[in-house]
Amino acid sequence: MAERVEEPIKYDSLPNFPAEGFPGTDMGATRVPRDSPIRTTPLPPQTWFQRREALLIGSSGVAVFFIAWQAVASARIWSPLFLPGPVDVWQAFLELVNDGELATDIAVSGQEFVIGYALAALVGIPCGLLFGWYPRLRYVFDPFITFFYATPRIVLIPLFIIWLGIGVESKIAVIYLGAVFAILINTMAGVRSLDASLLRVARSFGAGDLHIFRTIALPGSVPFILTGLRLGTGHALIGVVVAEYVAAQHGLGRMMMIAGSTFQSSKVFVGLFLIASAGLLLTYGLQRIERHFDAWRPQR
Amino acid sequence: MKLQARDVVIHHRRQRYGDMLLAVDGVTFDIADGEFVAIVGPSGCGKTTFLNAVDGLLPLTSGSLTLDGRQIDRPGHDRAMVFQQPSLLPWRTVTGNVMYGVELLRIPNEEARGRAKRFVDLVGLEGFAESYPLELSGGMQQRVNLARALAVDPEVLLLDEPFAALDAQTRETMQQELLRIWNQTRKTAVFITHDIVEAVYLADRVIVFTARPGRVKEIVRVDIPRPRDLRVKREPGFVEIERRIWESIREESARDGLAATA
Secondary structure, eight states: OOOOOOOOGGGOOOSSSSSTTTTTTTOOOOOOOOOSSOOOOOOOOHHHHHHHHHHHHHHHHHHHHHHHHHHHHHHSSTTTTOOOOOOHHHHHHHHHHHTHHHHHHHHHHHHHHHHHHHHHHHHHHHHHHHHHHHHHHHHHHHHHHHHHHHHGGGGHHHHHHHHHOOHHHOOOOHHHHHHHHHHHHHHHHHHSSSSSHHHHHHHHHHHHHHIIIOOOOOOHHHHHHHHHHHHHHHHHHHHHHHHHHHSSSSSSSHHHHHHHHTTOOOHHHHHHHHHHHHHHHHHHHHHHHHHHTTTTOOOO | OEEEEEEEEEEEEETTTEEEEEEEEEEEEEEOOOEEEEEEETTTTSSSHHHHHHTTOOOOOOEEEEEEEOOSSSOOOTTEEEEESOOOTTTTOHHHHHHHHHHHHHOOOOHHHHHHHHHHTTTOOOOTTTGGGGGGGGHHHHHHHHHHHHHOSSSEOOOOOOTTSOOOHHHHHHHHHHHHHHHOOOOOOEEEEHHHHHHHHHEEEEEEEEEEBBOOEEEEEEEOOOOOOOOGGGGGHHHHHHHHHHHHHHHHHHHHHHHHHH
């Protein structure tokens, strides 16, 4: 074997290595081929039904449910006050829209939700990141977080009404408290479950705390933050309805409460569907965001 | 001398047992500029602990580690580690991961990107620059791991059993690739492994550690000319060096086994 001495390369002149490897040896430049010579056959094309299977079966289920419900209601075994059918609910909805009251109720409830939830996210995410990162901060706040998370926050409604009145402020407080802990606890869990090997890589390359935080802690906890936000919407919607049940001037919860106590069951259903739609929309939106941040995960 | 270790003693903190374990006990050796050194030893002999100390991730109990005469006491851009696990950021592409170390060098972004691209090419991944780590095989992930370390242009390259988790064929390909790349850069390299054949194939000198606590048992020079073909592993000279190191380590494993049962 002959000794070959290669000139050490200059870093700014790369790549100037022999792409074909070293002649006379099997020391070649092993490139990883992008197009492998594997032979493939295309799968048989899917039928129209196969491609939309999940959607079709899912919506058929929903359709069957509504038809059955309408059938039972139309049989009039019970009075419409007891069990209204989908058609009754739709008529009640149109009535409420024409009254103009529904718009106010939705606006008030929506405003409470948006402010309370936004506050919860604005406080929950940064605090979760900080408490997850700095154990001493966590030691300080852990008792409070545990206490509030273990308590059903709606028991605080009477206090909030005393302190903030029966306007939107007391509702915002309940919604905020409902959502903030789910967001905070999940964010904290995200930071604490960061891959230790990635943190070691960062330290090894001489990254400071702030850089590690920005490049590893924050992106690494995104899935947890989004889970927290998703759970938070549920808690916040409960807050909207329950807080308005207790005492309110406007809002969907108040509308449902009054409708319920005056046997207007159809209106209760209208409120229920509106709240459920809000929940679905928010969940869908957050799933879209999740998918955006999950671009690096291979499709299964 | 590039890298000097003088009576290095390291205690390893064991959270679970609440104690400090003596992992490395008085290691002394010198590594010349541009030299490729492999450290082998029975498992648990403190070789990875030692490498972490060279990287500046662990403090020394006593003794000294110097690089170009400067004391090592923290991680720095003059050293870069290739980790046992690929440890890539899953949300960054191949290029993004290779940039990770370069970003910390405070060089213009455009230049950093260009440098990352050159090293992606160097390790043979040019078609995968925009792929995410989870789309790559284990061997390809280790190529990224290697490119990330090389891209910061370190004085010393530290490799912590980088091929241990790969299958036998991929491991040999990667050994060969590492030599090809090293031949281009001629970086001083410290390679930790428990695979004797790998150590002899790659290194100019093989440092054999004793069983825990790790000390230098012997240093074996590998006088096999470069570039080294994989076939060199079957030649008598190679096999002789391998056998000598194997016996040395065998002794240590046996001693360790006796100590454990005593």
